[in-house]
Amino acid sequence: MNNGERNPVQQVLAVLGSLKLTVALLFLSMVLVFAGTLAQVNNGIWTVVSQYFRCGIALLGGWFPFPGGWTLGTLLLINLLVSHGMRIKVQARGPRLLLGSATMLVGLALTWVVITHVFDLDSTQKTINPSQRVTLQLMQGGGAAAVLFVGCWLLFRRKAGIVLLHTGVIILMFSELATGLMAEEGQMSIFEGQSVNYVEDNRTAELAIIDDSTPGADDVVVVSDRALARGGSIRLEGLPFDLEVAGDKYFKNAQLAPLKPGEPNPATHGAGLRMSAQNRPESSGVDTSGRVDLPAAYVTFKDRGTNAPIGTWLLSVRYTIEKGAQAVRAGSKEYRVALRFKRTYKPYSVYLSQFKFERYSGTDTPKDYSSYVRVEDPERGVVRDVRIWMNNPLRYRGDTLYQSSFDAETERGTVLQVVDNRGWMAPYVACMIVAVGLIGQFQLHLLEFLRKRRPA
Amino acid sequence: MRLLPVAALLVAVAACGPSDEVRRYKAPKDPTWRMIGAIVAAKDTTWFFKVAAPTDRIAAAQAEIHSFLRGLKVGESDVTWTLPAGWKEEQGGPARVATLKFGDRDPRLELTVSKLPGDGGGLPANVNRWREQLGLERAAEGDIAASIRKVGEAQVVDFIGPTRPTMGGGRPMAKPPPPERTGDSQYDQVRSMFSFERPPAWRENPQPERPKVFEFQADGALITFTIMAGESGGLAANIDRWRTQAGLEPLGEAGIGRSATPMKFVGADAWLVEAAGKDRAILGVIALSSEFSMFLKLDGTPSAVAAQRAVFTQVAQSFQMKGRHE
Secondary structure, three states: OOHHHOOHHHHHHHHHOOHHHHHHHHHHHHHHHHHHHHHOOOOOHHHHHHHHHOOOEEEEOOOEEEEOHHHHHHHHHHHHHHHHHHHOOOOOOHHHHHHHHHHHHHHHHHHHHHHHHHHHOOOOOOOOOHHHHHHHHHHHHHHHHHHHHHHHHHHHHHHHHHHHHHHHHHHHHHHHHHHHHHOEEEEEEEEOOOEEEEEEEEEEEEEEEEEOOOOOEEEEEEEEHHHHHHOEEEOOOOOOEEEEEEEEEEEOOEEEEEOOOOOOOOOOEHHHHOEEEEEOOOOOOOOOOOOOOOOEEEEEEEEOOOOOEEEEEEEEHHHHHHHOOEEEEEOOEEEEEEEEEEEEEEEEEEEEEEEEEEEOOOOOOEEEEEEEEEEEEOOOOEEEEEEEEOOEOEEEOOEEEEEEEEOOOOOOEEEEEEEEOOOOOHHHHHHHHHHHHHHHHHHHHHHHHHHHHOOO | OOHHHHHHHHHHHHHOOOOOOEEEEEEEOOOOEEEEEEEEEOOOEEEEEEEEEEHHHHHHHHHHHHHHHHOOEEOOOOEEOOOOOOOEEEEOOOOOOEEEEOHHHOOOOEEEEEEEEOOOOOHHHHHHHHHHHOOOOOOOHHHHHHHOEEEOOEEEEEEEEOOOOOOOOOOOOOOOOOHHHHOOHHHHHHHHOEEOOOOOOOEEOOOOOOOEEEEEEEOOEEEEEEEEEOOOOOHHHHHHHHHHHOOOOOOOOHHHHHHEEEEEEOOEEEEEEEEEOOOOEEEEEEEOOOOEEEEEEEEEOHHHHHHHHHHHHHHHHHOEEOOOOO
16 A cells, blocks of 8 residues: 555554654664763753653754653653554454453453552551562562463464553553652651651752641641742732742852851841852752752742732741741731742651661671661550661552661661652563563563474 | 544643642641750850750650759859759760750650850840741740749740751651752862851851851851962961951051961961951951862951850861861
């Protein structure tokens, strides 16, 4: 069939499913990865991830428009589905078709169960050896993949492996999409004797305005760092004032320095009367020290009714970490304001009973870091003592809590990395599906080869 | 063709970020920290007793702490105490006289004891230092006086604030031990090469401008430690630089004899230099070598420099450099 005989729909599908498009998209992906890698010389890794890979359009070098990671991923997915739809036909008929379809459904259901059963893992009740855990998970993924392969063989015969391994690739692509859109990650910093029920994401900042006048709970309004970085006025619903950030007075990374005599100072209240914020380069992706950006901003609060300025404050994540929130008085009421790392509250709290940092005898070489914590979950009535140590995270209510760092000054505080990524199992399963698909395809070809040789 | 709507949806999702730019919610109250601090004046020294912990844990031990403070006895040159039953005493480091552990009732609770020469920077400065450690605003002298309670020989303050009172800040710090501050690891390495007593009343600026390595403020005085490559122009030129800053005439080579006194600094030959002008005074240590030069400088009004002189001298003597052999 030549182009002249195709209708417009077939022509479009032919382009979408062409191998040339696959090669072009893979080439563009390589260019994007290369450009994203170079961009990390000057930008933080998470800035590059969001501006190059988890976006529709990337601006290479800050100005050259280029398809972003999600655009390329979407096009590759379409290309894959269309090319398979056009080139691979179901070979089964009658009972074999029914049996193959049913087996595929069972395989997909098993895959879903293997990926999602980790949602409710509760390792406060039992501890599994990490190597056994990974082996078990790979075996579960391999089992689901084997069932899928049988279904594919019943339906597609000699191309079963090709269909299966590309199914694995599709799952891999969707898992990245799910991670990009839904995964949350942060840190829980706890001192011995302290209980914490929130995580802080040190890649993102937020301005919090806290009304702590009511007993029991605080009324909190938070403004994202994206809104602050854009500058201009921001309406704060439920508060008697709004805020404004001068366009060039939000710093993605800033250091604080004592205010010099005669130095221009936008601040009229609070810490800004004693110190100033100085812009610093963003921590780059090639920085091996693992530093994070500490944003700062000069924020003016304005009375809602009169639009008259209440005052301008220097707000800084560093100041918040070291000194806490600052006070803003509006009328007769006082609010606490703080630029802080973005918080996400959890339905459970973690109490640190003890942090242990053991060294090899007579040396400073670390031997073990352990956090002895108590998980308290009022909703579920859970109170359990758990040890979290290297390679032995705590899994609870969909979160994984890893031993990440500790307070070097006192060695009495721990930092737990808390990851809520419901799709974390998907890449393992996808890899097993790809592996089973490849092995299966080779076996099918081998069997076919052996069958052809037999008559001779 | 049926895939196109799906593709359009995915691209739309990809192009749109979350829109929750302003959110409002109810949140559990943050835990608070409580500090009970006591200042006791002896003959030539001032003693500091401090215990800080989450508010509820201090409340459980409050009576015991007050009972301990009430039992402090001021001697000729020091302060003595009687340990309550179950408490254990451990020797402190260079800046700490002792650490008193509360024993089995709260194994993690401890009361620290430290002392400084003279008035240790004065009562208001130290109380405000503690307030700042708790994340509270500095208070006026009148408010400070009103917040002090006499318990035996001790002047006691009791504050509750939102921040854990440590030097490093209100929470355990993951890497970056945010002392990022200076921007490159080589510079941080230089900082880590030196150890010295940090007087509690000195407030450190964690992000000093280069080439300063350390910077502190103390009641109107500025204390800096700077390292420069080479001899930095020589001793006479540096003395004249400080004299000019203090509003005095440069003296050239003659200034060495008139303004500088030989001393040892981190095991090397150094000079204690004084330049006291009408409105500004500088007291500093200069150590020069062909490789690098070190400057430890106390700068401020004459009264501020005079007030910090004893503490500054003690700090200068405590300076040590790792790997340096005398």
